[in-house]
Amino acid sequence: MDAFGARTDGLAGRRRRPFLIRSAANAALAEAILIPIAAVGVAFVLFGLFLAVVGSPPLEVFSSIYRGAFGTWFSWQNTLVRAAPLMLVALCTTIPAQLGLVVIGGDGAVLLGGLMAALCGLVLAGAPAAVGLAVMAACAAVVGAGWIGLVGALRHYRGVNETISSLLFTYLAVSVFRHLVQGPLRDPETQNYPGTYPIDPAFAIGEIPSTNIHWGLAAGIVACIAIWIVIKRTPFGQAMRVVGGNPRAARIAGLPVGLLTVAACALGGAFAGLAGFFEVSAVIGRANSALYAHYGLSAVLVSFVARHNAAAVIPAAIAVGGIRAAGGLVQRAHGLPDATVMVFEGIVFLVVLWSASWYGRTPLSRMAADGK
Amino acid sequence: MTQPLPPHVEVAGLTKRFGSFTALDDVSIRFAPGCFHALLGENGAGKSTLVKCLMGYHQPDGGSVAVDGREIGIANPRTAHALGLGMVYQHFTLVPSMTVAENLYVGRDLLPQVIDWRSARAEIDAFMTRMPFRVPVDARAEELSAGEKQKVEILKQLFHGRRFLILDEPTSVLTPQEAEDMLGLLAGMAKTKALSVLLITHKMREVLAFADEVTVLRRGRQVTGGAVADFNAASLAESMVGATAFEATTKRDGARKGGEEVLEVVDLTADGDRGNRALAGVSLTVRAGEILGIAGVSGNGQRELVDVLCGQRHATGGVVAVDGEPYHARRGEMRDHRVGILPEEPMRNGCVRTMTVAENLGLHTFDRPPIARGGFWIDHHVLREKAKALIARFNIRTQGPDAPVTSLSGGNVQRLVLARELDRAPRLMIAANPCFGLDVAAVAAIHDELVAARNRGAAILLLSEDLDELLALSDRIAVMFGGRLVYETGIETADVGALGRHMAGDGAEAA
Numbered sequence: 001m002d003a004f005g006a007r008t009d010g011l012a013g014r015r016r017r018p019f020l021i022r023s024a025a026n027a028a029l030a031e032a033i034l035i036p037i038a039a040v041g042v043a044f045v046l047f048g049l050f051l052a053v054v055g056s057p058p059l060e061v062f063s064s065i066y067r068g069a070f071g072t073w074f075s076w077q078n079t080l081v082r083a084a085p086l087m088l089v090a091l092c093t094t095i096p097a098q099l100g101l102v103v104i105g106g107d108g109a110v111l112l113g114g115l116m117a118a119l120c121g122l123v124l125a126g127a128p129a130a131v132g133l134a135v136m137a138a139c140a141a142v143v144g145a146g147w148i149g150l151v152g153a154l155r156h157y158r159g160v161n162e163t164i165s166s167l168l169f170t171y172l173a174v175s176v177f178r179h180l181v182q183g184p185l186r187d188p189e190t191q192n193y194p195g196t197y198p199i200d201p202a203f204a205i206g207e208i209p210s211t212n213i214h215w216g217l218a219a220g221i222v223a224c225i226a227i228w229i230v231i232k233r234t235p236f237g238q239a240m241r242v243v244g245g246n247p248r249a250a251r252i253a254g255l256p257v258g259l260l261t262v263a264a265c266a267l268g269g270a271f272a273g274l275a276g277f278f279e280v281s282a283v284i285g286r287a288n289s290a291l292y293a294h295y296g297l298s299a300v301l302v303s304f305v306a307r308h309n310a311a312a313v314i315p316a317a318i319a320v321g322g323i324r325a326a327g328g329l330v331q332r333a334h335g336l337p338d339a340t341v342m343v344f345e346g347i348v349f350l351v352v353l354w355s356a357s358w359y360g361r362t363p364l365s366r367m368a369a370d371g372k
Numbered sequence: 373m374t375q376p377l378p379p380h381v382e383v384a385g386l387t388k389r390f391g392s393f394t395a396l397d398d399v400s401i402r403f404a405p406g407c408f409h410a411l412l413g414e415n416g417a418g419k420s421t422l423v424k425c426l427m428g429y430h431q432p433d434g435g436s437v438a439v440d441g442r443e444i445g446i447a448n449p450r451t452a453h454a455l456g457l458g459m460v461y462q463h464f465t466l467v468p469s470m471t472v473a474e475n476l477y478v479g480r481d482l483l484p485q486v487i488d489w490r491s492a493r494a495e496i497d498a499f500m501t502r503m504p505f506r507v508p509v510d511a512r513a514e515e516l517s518a519g520e521k522q523k524v525e526i527l528k529q530l531f532h533g534r535r536f537l538i539l540d541e542p543t544s545v546l547t548p549q550e551a552e553d554m555l556g557l558l559a560g561m562a563k564t565k566a567l568s569v570l571l572i573t574h575k576m577r578e579v580l581a582f583a584d585e586v587t588v589l590r591r592g593r594q595v596t597g598g599a600v601a602d603f604n605a606a607s608l609a610e611s612m613v614g615a616t617a618f619e620a621t622t623k624r625d626g627a628r629k630g631g632e633e634v635l636e637v638v639d640l641t642a643d644g645d646r647g648n649r650a651l652a653g654v655s656l657t658v659r660a661g662e663i664l665g666i667a668g669v670s671g672n673g674q675r676e677l678v679d680v681l682c683g684q685r686h687a688t689g690g691v692v693a694v695d696g697e698p699y700h701a702r703r704g705e706m707r708d709h710r711v712g713i714l715p716e717e718p719m720r721n722g723c724v725r726t727m728t729v730a731e732n733l734g735l736h737t738f739d740r741p742p743i744a745r746g747g748f749w750i751d752h753h754v755l756r757e758k759a760k761a762l763i764a765r766f767n768i769r770t771q772g773p774d775a776p777v778t779s780l781s782g783g784n785v786q787r788l789v790l791a792r793e794l795d796r797a798p799r800l801m802i803a804a805n806p807c808f809g810l811d812v813a814a815v816a817a818i819h820d821e822l823v824a825a826r827n828r829g830a831a832i833l834l835l836s837e838d839l840d841e842l843l844a845l846s847d848r849i850a851v852m853f854g855g856r857l858v859y860e861t862g863i864e865t866a867d868v869g870a871l872g873r874h875m876a877g878d879g880a881e882a883a
Contacts, residue, residue, distance in 0.1 A: 025774075233750050235739035242735065245724035251684045252713050252722050253735045254703030 020364055027368035031359055036305055039355035040319075043348040050343060056334050065341070068329030069322025075329075077212045081283075083321030084213070085110070087220030088275035089299035090306070090313045091227055092148060092268035096162070097308035098231055098240040099264050100247075103151060105166025106272040107296030108173030109144035113273025114280045115177055116143040118287035119185075121199030121280070129202045136203060137277045144273020145266040147173065152265030156258040162265070174292060181287060195288025205281045216278030221314055223271055228310035240264055272296075298324065301349045320345065377405040378535035378568040379456045381426070385435035388421050395421040397592040398435065403536070406565035408558065410583035410600070411572045414612055414783075414811035418592040419572045423538045427459050428452045450481050458534025460525045462541045468514035472524050475513055479528040499531050505557055519550030526558070530567065538570045543578065555582045574612070574811055576605045588612055609812060624663075624847065625827050631660035633696070634800050634831035640690035642676050650676035652855035653690070658800070658831040663822065665846030666835040666857075669875050673855035674835045678804040681833075682713050684721075694800055707736070712798030712830075714818075716805035718789040723777050730759035730773035733792050766791035767817075783814030790821055801825055801832045807841060819845060839871065851875055 020030045048058035069079050092106035117140040124132045151169055154160040187197040207214050231237035243250040243260055250257055276291060284290050302320050306312035323341050331338040381403040388396040396418045403409055413419045424430040426437060428446035436443045439455045446452050449459075466475045477492050496509060507520050507527065516524065522542055529537055537558075543551035558569050559582045571583060579586055579600060587597035588611040596611045635658040644650030650673045658664045668674055679685035681692065683701025692699045694709045705711070715721035723732050734755045737743050743755050759773035768787050770780055780788065786806065793801065803822060807815040822845060826832050835852075836842050842849055849866050851859040851874040859874040861867075 234748055235744045235750060236748075238731075238738050238750060241727070242724050245726040246720075248684060248721050249724050249735065251701075252682050252715060254683055254701055254706045256703070 021367040024365065024368050027362075027365045028360075030364055031362055032307065034364075035355050035358050035362070036307070036316075036352065038358075039351045040305075040348060042355075043344070043351040046347050046351065047344045050347070054336070056336060061330060061334055061336070061340075064330050064333045065323065065326040065344075068326030075325060078325040079318060079322040080213050080217050081321075082324050083317040084216035084220045085275040085279060085295050086299050086302050086317035086321055087224050087313055088216070088271045088278070089295045090302040090317055091223060091310065092144075092272040092296075093300050093303035094306070094308050094310050094313055095227060095231075095240075095268040095271075096148075096152070096261075096264050097303065098237070098244050099261055100244040101152070101155065101261070101265070102163045103148060103166045103265060103268060104163055104300045105148065105151060105170045105296065106268075106275075106299050107292065107294065108166070108170035109147045109269045109272035110276040110279070110295055111170075111173045111177045111291055112147055112276070113140035113144040114276030114284075114291045115180065115185075115196075115287045116140050116273070117277040117280045118196045118199055121203045122197055124203075125200040132200065132203045133205060133281065136281060137274060140273040140277035140280075141270040142273070144276065145270040148269025148272065149262050149266030151269075152262040155265075156261040170296060177287075177292070178289075181289070185287075187286070190288065193288055193290075195284075195286045198286045199280070201285075203281055204285060205278065207282075214278065214282035216275070216282055219274065219278065220317070223274075224310050224313045227267075227271075231310060236260075236263075272299075298345060301345060301352070304349065305352050320348075323348075376535075377565055379439050380405055380441065381457070381536055381568070382438045383422070383426070383435065384438070386422065386425060386432050386437070387434035388418075388425055388430055388432050395592050396425070396432070399587075399589070399592075399594045400435075401587050401594075401597070403568055403570065405568055406562050407585055408562040408569045408571070408583045410579040410586045411570060411589065412574060412576070412579055412586055412608060412612060413589035414574065414813065417589040417612075419589055420540070421592075422589070423459065423540065423570065423572065426452065426457060426538065453481055453532065453534060455536075456534050457536045457538070458529035458532070459538045459540065460522070460529060460542055464513075464521050464525065466513040466521055466524060469512060471510050471512050472507055472516070473509045475524060476509075476528050476531050480532050496531070500527075503527060503530070504561060517550070519546050519554060522546060522550070522554055523557075526554075535566070536568045536570070538572070540572045541574075542571070543573070543575070551578070558582070576608050579608065580605060612812065624823055624845075631662060631829070631831070633657050634660050634694060635833060636691075636693045636696075637681075638691045638693075640677070640680060640692065641688045642680050642685055643688055644673075644676055650855055651680070651687075651690075654852075654855070654857055656833075656850065656857060658833050660799070660831050661826060661829045662847040663826050663832040663834050663845050665842035665849040666833065666852050667837075667839055667842050667849055667871055667875060668835075668852035669837070672852050674804070674837075674852055676855075677852070678715070678802065678835060681802050682715065707740075707796070710796050710799040712793030712796060712801045714786075714789060714793060714801065714803040714806040716808050718786045719777075719782075722789045723785060725776075725778050727777060728774050729763070729768070729770050729777050729780070729788065730756050732777045732788060733759040733762050733773075733795075735792060736796060762791040762795060766794075783810050786810055786814060786818065790818060794821060794825065797828075798825065798830050801830050802835075803832065804835045805837060806834075807836075807838070839868065843868070 019026060021027055044062065048062070051058040051061050068075055070076055089106040089110060092109060093103055096103040117136040120136040120139045121132060124135060147169065148166065151162050151166045154165050155162040181196060182194045185196045186194050205215050208218060231240065239255050239260055242253065242255060243257055247257060275295065279291055280287055298320050302313055302316045305320070306316040323345055327338040327341040330336055330340055384400045386396055386399045387394070399422060411419050411422065421430060425432045426446065428448045428451050437446060438444065444455065467478070470478070473493060473496050476496055477487065500506070500509065505523060507516070507523050513521060513524065526537065543555065546554065555578060561567050562569050571578070573579060583600050585598065586600050586603060586608070588595045588608065590612060637654055637656045640651055640654045641649065642651040654673070654677060656664065666674060676685060680687050681701065694705070694711065699705055699709065713722070719725065734743055737758070738750055738755065739747065741747065743751060743758065745751050756773045762768070763770060763773065766787055768791060769784050777785065777788070801822070806818050810818070822832060822834070834842065834845060843866060846863055848860060848862055849871065850857045851871055853874060
């Protein structure tokens with residue numbers, strides 16, 4: 001073979017090489033799995049230092065976090081209930097990320113989607129449960145899609161940075177939500193915790209049999225897998241990845257970049273809106289400020305930990321859900337404020353962003369590149 | 373004027389491997405102070421690898437580098453700079469918003485915490501009086517012409533005491549006059565032993581006119597070398613590409629007057645990146661079976677014209693029609709009218725770096741059967757098989773359809789794009805500097821394919837900054853100046869002098 005083909009004819013040498021460094025592709029796959037784990041490990045070390053400084057024994061706190069997140073069936077259920085909305089809201093970052101956009105405004109779509117679901121629930125009181133739930137879910141998704149779709153449209157047609165605008169849109173959504181919930185839509189019975197009237201109990205979505213976990217978890221897992229397939233295997237997904245990889249090449253191929261941008265943002269927003277629907281229907285029973293639980297920022301973390309791979313969003317959401325679920329136990333057992341776990345979440349986020357620069361530079365890829 | 377001599381640099385047995393691929397194989401060259409040495413070779417021949425070893429970007433796997441007789445390990449570019457080695461890149465590294473003086477000064481490796489601009493300026497002024505050419509020191513870099521920018525790049529190296537200059541294809545961004553001017557200056561300075569020059573190029577003409585020594589690399593090996601006087605263009609070309617020199621073999625088979633109009637552009641206007649009016653009413657027609665060449669100095673609206681025709685820029689006015697129907701470069705229109713596009717810098721404009729060779733070859737077809745079953749399910753097996761067929765038919769040198777597109781050499785990336793575009797049997801082909809930066813063999817292959825497509829009846833719009841290319845391929849040539857077509861001639865009546873005058877903008881007086 002010629003000089004260019006030389007890489008393909010080293011088979012004899014390859015058979016003896018360990019799988020992980022046999023080819024650049026294997027090394028990349030190994031990195032994709034090992035680097036996020038290593039990043040979380042580094043975050044644990046840094047968080048341990050933080051705990052030592054504030055005077056708590058790090059190993060005991062770690063053990064509490066583990067017990068609070070995954071130690072018992074009860075804590076597992078708590079974790080999974082928190083992971084469900086994270087999966088759906090993470091898709092609001094993951095899908096636009098295929099086009100190279102960084103959307104961090106999932107919270108706004110959750111709030112407005114949840115509010116819309118509650119309104120539909122109130123209007124449809126007395127209707128058959130299936131109809132009520134279907135309308136609530138559909139309206140929540142449409143509102144979420146419109147909200148984030150607007151972010152995409154501003155980005156494409158007006159050149160507004162989508163990260164900034166989606167963040168500002170969240171503040172806007174919070175204000176609109178507060179205004180409506182504390183004003184025209186307020187149930188006078190809700191004194192300290194203003195909210196809408198409660199929805200018809202028939203519209204409470206049930207739990208997965210023999211668990212305390214609502215169906216939102218199943219919806220989240222199905223949505224993540226479906227989107228993963230869409231991105232990997234359909235022309236729509238391929239088109240999104242072409243735009244994300246090189247917008248100029250996408251235009252030369254005649255791809256409708258604007259339409260794809262708006263569609264990807266809207267699709268992501270629809271899932272965030274759906275998360276709002278599940279919180280209202282399955283957890284809160286009305287729209288109140290409990291809906292503004294900062295799922296959005298944790299969900300951004302989930303998407304980044306998963307490197308914007310929709311299938312990897314599932315385990316990442318469970319891990320982050322576990323950290324959040326452990327907050328209460330950490331507070332009770334160590335007298336630490338429950339925001340302590342948010343410090344951990346923040347450290348994880350920083351290390352994960354840092355770890356993006358590790359890809360292709362680890363000893364693994366060096367060994368794979370050195371060949372022979 | 374008692375400057376120290378440029379360093380004496382010698383490489384011996386230099387070898388560099390990347391994995392199982394030997395990029396540089398036992399290369400030995402001596403560079404005496406004041407030499408003008410040309411390094412000649414095709415893309416991928418190892419020229420860049422050699423100079424990157426010299427500049428400390430790569431560590432050689434074998435052999436040695438000696439500077440002023442001392443064998444030395446060059447760990448990083450800073451070490452190279454300290455030894456007096458400097459590099460001028462193909463693309464500019466100036467900060468556009470800074471003045472020439474500021475650019476000169478901030479090029480040093482270690483900047484002080486606080487810059488004393490007054491003494492810096494005095495230093496620069498004193499330095500400039502010793503230089504054989506002038507540039508406006510207080511102009512901002514973005515205001516300079518390409519030729520002036522390249523001079524500033526050279527001055528920057530000299531200002532920081534780097535007297536052994538490596539220039540990587542420095543003339544590819546310059547007009548022919550600017551290139552002559554710059555290489556002439558360098559040759560003059562080398563003659564007075566003010567500096568040594570190592571020029572990387574694949575333009576034989578530059579080597580023969582300016583260099584006094586030459587080394588030819590092919591596939592990492594030193595094929596031949598010596599005094600330039602011992603070579604001629606034919607012998608150098610032969611060493612570069614192997615036994616036979618490549619030349620486009622497909623000839624245009626007679627003018628086909630009266631083919632139907634395929635592309636019609638009427639009074640097209642568009643804005644440039646900075647909101648300037650880059651296209652000021654362009655009208656042109658390309659018929660089936662002809663190549664319309666567009667000549668012009670770069671920056672006269674050619675890029676914007678291509679951008680509009682490829683859907684990368686919005687027109688502010690005018691009409692584009694293909695086969696008599698309005699055309700907006702949408703995906704469906706491109707497919708129905710079979711429009712192919714060969715962009716300049718194909719990796720930047722036509723490929724997706726994050727994807728494989730197969731995915732890039734399938735950029736136009738992934739959303740249609742047979743690759744997309746039923747239009748919504750991509751069959752990766754079919755995608756790969758189609759890619760394999762194209763790789764074989766167009767002789768793309770790659771590890772296979774699943775290799776990342778970034779693993780291809782520049783010539784093979786353009787070949788990939790060519791394969792993809794020709795696969796749709798284009799009726800209209802838009803080619804913009806399709807051979808920019810490619811080696812002799814790749815250029816010949818692309819010229820062949822363009823002419824063959826024309827002979828099959830395609831309408832081809834060819835924009836090029838290389839007049840020789842246009843004269844060799846076109847049926848008609850038009851000149852673009854100031855966002856308009858200012859002159860048009862059939863190939864039979866084309867005259868380099870007249871074209872040149874119109875390219876320079878003084879066609880009105882000449883006519």
